[in-house]
Amino acid sequence: MRKGRLLIAVVDDEESVRKSLRRLLSAFRHDAVTFASGQEFLDALPAHRPDCLILDLQMPGLSGVDVQRHLADRCVRMPTIVITADDETRGRVPWPGTVAYLCKPFEDHVLLATIERAVEEAPVP
C-alpha cells in the first residue's frame, strides 16, 4: 500500500473535466497530469508511468476501451478508474485493470476513496 503524493493521469476529451480534476487532485495533494485524447496519453506513456489512471470512456478517436486494449497489448497494467457520462456503460464487463466505473458527475470523496482502493489493490511493480 502506497500512501502520500500520487501521480494520477487524467484522460478526457472534455477540457472542463480535465481542468477541474487537476484542481481537485492538487487540492488533495496529488500530482495530476492530463491528456486530451487516448493517443496523447499512449504517446506520453514511456515518460509518465502514473500510479493511477482516470480514463474517460467516450472520446473521439481512441475511446477509453481502445486505450485499455492498447495498454493490454503493451502488457502495461495500471489501476484504472473509468469515468463515463453514460449510465448504461456501468454494467459492462470490466476490462482487466479496471478498478471502478464512476458516473459523471461524481463526489470527491468517492473519487478519492476509489483512487486509494485502486492504488492499494494494485500489484507492486
Added chain:
Amino acid sequence: VQSLLAVLGAVGVVALSLLEALLIAVLVRQWRRRRRAERSLTERLRLEELLAELNGRFVGLTAADVHAESVRSLGEVGEFLAVDRATLVAPDEYSGVFRVRGWARPGVKPGPAVVSLRQFPWTAARLRRGEIVRFSRLDELPAEAATDRRTYATVGVRSLLGIPLVADDVMMGSISFSTVRGERAWPDELVHRLRLLAEVFASVLARRRADEALRQSRAFSVAIVDSLPGRVMVLDRTGVIIAVNDGGEAATPHLAVGVNYLERWRRCAAGGERGAAEMLRGVTAVLEGTTAQFTFEYQRRREDEARWLEFRVHPLRTEAGGAVISRIDVTDRKHGELEARRMRDELARVGRLVTMGQLTAALAHEVKQPLTGILTNAQAGRRLLTAGPPDLVELRAILDDIVRDDQRAADVIDRLRAMLKRHEPEVVALDVNRLIRDVVRFLHSDAVIRSATIGLDLTPDLPGIRADVVQLQQVVVNLMLNGLDAMRGVPAERRRLLIRTERACDGVRVAVQDSGPGLDPASRERVFEPFYTTKAEGMGLGLPIARTLVEAAGGRLWAADDEGGATFVFTLPVAETGPFPAGASREPVPAGR
C-alpha cells in the same frame, strides 16, 4: 291628153298615198324606236331606282332580318326583270351546305332549297373565280358543263344569269335569275346593273357574317364569365367597372357597372384595412401597364367571420386598356391549407420528440460534462478553503469556470427546449452554414458515443435560404442521425459523416454523406415512405418528415447515387437578402474536440 292627165293624176295620188304611207311607216317606226328607247331608259332608271332603294333598305337592318329582306328584294327585282326565279345561294354558317333562298313567280315551282356543288361543278368553278354565268338557252352551255346542264334541265331552268357575291376578296355566295317558262337573253348592260345589286348583297352578307361572329364572341364571353363561380369584373382604364357578373352572389352596390373600383380600395386603404393598400397598388399597376398581372390573397373580416379572397388582375389588351379582375372565395382551400400545415407541424414536432428520445444518452452525456466540471470545481474550491489560507486567485478561476460550465449546461437545455417546444413556424432568411455548425455541436456527444467523426466542407459566403430555423435543424438532425445509424456496422475508424454545402442553380444545396453500406437503387425512393425502416429501432418517420419539411419550404430532398455510403441531398430556395458574411470555412471539424 285628158285621159293621160287622169292617169297621171291617179298615179300621182297613188304615189302620194304610197309616199304618205311610207312616211307614216317611217314615222311610226321612228316613234316606236323612240318609245322603245324611252321605255328602255325608263326601265333602266326604274332598275337603278330599285337598286338604290334596296341598298337603302339593308342599311340599319338587324342580322335576323337580312334573309327575309333579301328574299323580298330578289322578288321585286325578279318581278321587274320578268324572270321566273331570283335566288341567293350562300353556304350555311353551321352545316357548310349551300342554302338557296329566293323568290319564284306565282305559279312557278320554286327551285331546290339546298344545292350541292357536285350538281353544278362548272357553274361553281366559274363563280368561285369571280366570273358570271349566263346562258339564254341550255344548249349555249359548253360541253364541259354537261353535269350542270342536266341539273338545270332537271330543275326546269331554261336560261340563267348567275353573279358571284364577293366582299373583301371573300366569296360569299351568288345571286341568280332564271327563267323556266321560256328562254331569255341577258344583255351586258343588264348584267352590269345586276352586278351592282350583287355588290349590295355581298356587303350585306359580309356585314351579317361579321355581326354574327361578334354576337357569338360576345355570347361566348358572357357565357364564360357568367358560368364562373367567383366574381369577374371588367374595368376601364380609369378603374370604373364596365361589366360584372353575379358570380352566384347577391348583388352588391359597390360592385356594379359605373362604380369606380379603385375608389373603393382607396377608401379601404384610408380606413387602415390590412392589405387594401397593396391591392390598390397592384390593380393600379396593371391598369397603368407597369405589371403584367397581379395576384393577391386578401382576408376580409365581417362581423365574426373571416373569409379569404383571391384576386387575379389581368390587363385588358385592347387599345382602350383596362383590366379584368376575378375574385374567388378561397376560404375552404385556405382552411384546408392551414389544417394541412398544422398537421405537418404537429407531425414534425412529434418527429422531434422521437428524435430526442433517440438522443437521450447523447443529451445526458452533453449535460453531464459541464455538470462534472461544476461539481469537481466546487469540491476543489471547498477543499482549498478548508486546507489552509485560501488561494484567492485560484478560487476566482474556479468560480469563473463554474459560471462558464453552468452556462454551457443551460445552453444544452435551451437548445433542447427550442427543438421540442410547440412553435409557430416562421420562414426567415437563414445562414445554412451556421445552422449546420449548431446542429453538429448538438449531435457532438451522439457522434462521440458512436465513435464516429463528423467532417464539414462548407462553402463560405452562401446566400441566405428561406426556412424555419427549428424545422431546418430537424431536417439536418434527421439526416445526420440517419447517417450515424447507417454506419453502425462499419469499423469505428471508418465511421465518418461528411456534410457539404454549396451554391446550386436552384438555391443552396446541402449534402450529408455517410460511410455506411449505402442504398441500393430500389431503396433510394422507398426510404422516404413513412414507416419504411431497416433499423430495429426507429419508426421510419425521420426521412419522410425531413422531406415534408424541405418541400414545405420550397425545396427538394433526395437520396443521391454516390460511391460508398449513402448521400442525402436537399436544396432550399435562396432568400432575397445578401450573403451571410459569416466566417464560413472548409475546415474538417472532428466530432470531439
